[in-house]
Amino acid sequence: MAIQAAVFTELAKHGYGRLSIEAVARRAGVGKTAIYRRWSSKLQMVVEVVSAAAVKVMPVPDTGTLSGDIRELLDAGAQAMRHPLASQIVPDLLAEAARNPDIAETLENALRETQQGLSAVMVKNAVERGDLPADTDAELAFDMVFGPLYWRVAVTRRPASDDYLDSLAEGATAALIAAHGPAAPPGGQEAAG
Amino acid sequence: MAIQAAVFTELAKHGYGRLSIEAVARRAGVGKTAIYRRWSSKLQMVVEVVSAAAVKVMPVPDTGTLSGDIRELLDAGAQAMRHPLASQIVPDLLAEAARNPDIAETLENALRETQQGLSAVMVKNAVERGDLPADTDAELAFDMVFGPLYWRVAVTRRPASDDYLDSLAEGATAALIAAHGPAAPPGGQEAAG
Incomplete structure (x- = not known):
């Protein structure tokens, strides 16, 4: 799954407050560093x-x-x-x-x-x-x-x-x-x- | 403080998800039963x-x-x-x-x-x-x-x-x-x- 799609799925499931970058990375099948390379937070x-x-x-x-x-x-x-x-x-x-x-x-x-x-x-x-x-x-x-x-x-x-x-x-x-x-x-x- | 004002204060502070009837009752200086007498939930x-x-x-x-x-x-x-x-x-x-x-x-x-x-x-x-x-x-x-x-x-x-x-x-x-x-x-x- 692309990172964008993973963000949407996690947001819909847990809301912004409980969303974690770890969970997005896991769902997208990438490491956390791949996300922090694109976005600082x-x-x-x-x-x-x-x-x-x-x-x-x-x-x-x-x-x-x-x-x-x-x-x-x-x-x-x-x-x-x-x-x-x-x-x-x-x-x-x-x-x-x-x-x-x-x-x-x-x-x-x-x-x-x-x-x-x-x-x-x-x-x-x-x-x-x-x-x-x-x-x-x-x-x-x-x-x-x-x-x-x-x-x-x-x-x-x-x-x-x-x-x-x-x-x-x-x-x-x-x-x-x-x-x-x-x-x-x-x-x-x-x-x- | 009236119960209505206590509801507003607690909502503004904690949001709906974390609001508790206990905290509203405490802030309004009444018992929980006074609240349950008016509202079922x-x-x-x-x-x-x-x-x-x-x-x-x-x-x-x-x-x-x-x-x-x-x-x-x-x-x-x-x-x-x-x-x-x-x-x-x-x-x-x-x-x-x-x-x-x-x-x-x-x-x-x-x-x-x-x-x-x-x-x-x-x-x-x-x-x-x-x-x-x-x-x-x-x-x-x-x-x-x-x-x-x-x-x-x-x-x-x-x-x-x-x-x-x-x-x-x-x-x-x-x-x-x-x-x-x-x-x-x-x-x-x-x-x-």
């Missing part, structure tokens, strides 16, 4: 493995319309939430973070970078199409698209049907436009949408 | 105390406009997130819920009831004013108002300034209207908004 190992997986399951959509991009991001998000990463490992790390400032900072940075990577491209494309003004707040935009889904599925654990995701995408598109005002026509060019 | 005690506090810190707004109600709900929400309840205890319970179906079910029911209590009244008032159609999905509405704030403050731990809350309220108001379509004029009366 258990925390660094877990956060890097988890962040890399989060980026992989959340591809940046590029459908040609803002509402299409939002709908696709929500679809990817709903899928990502079915991964043990979201339902088990992130809650574990958040609970640890409440008591350990090192974990909090590392986890926050990883979540922010993932979020910024996704929302920056989506907003940049929308600005280029004239769907959103150039000064759009990409963080607020991502919060409004992804937050409702996270609250629904990961926190209050209700299902997100296709109909629900359709309505949410429609709502979030309107929210982004309303929160940022209409796009100003760039260089005399007429703004679309 | 540690789980029931924690969820009831936490739910009651959540309802108390989240009053139902009634400002006379949908956007005003949303802005006030966001303000109360931002305040509630500064309470140890949101930053420490809920993450703990969510982490435990990932491994224990009993905790998951009890916690989900408590969160849903709290959310439904708040959103049902806000949506009912908006429908009566003609701001939203009668078939508005109160759950979707609450997800779109509260989800972005929870994701931002409780999960990725970024600050929510007054400007941020203003923009989010504007966005969420537009989202609710867009996701549900315009209000149909009830009984020939003209719809506002």
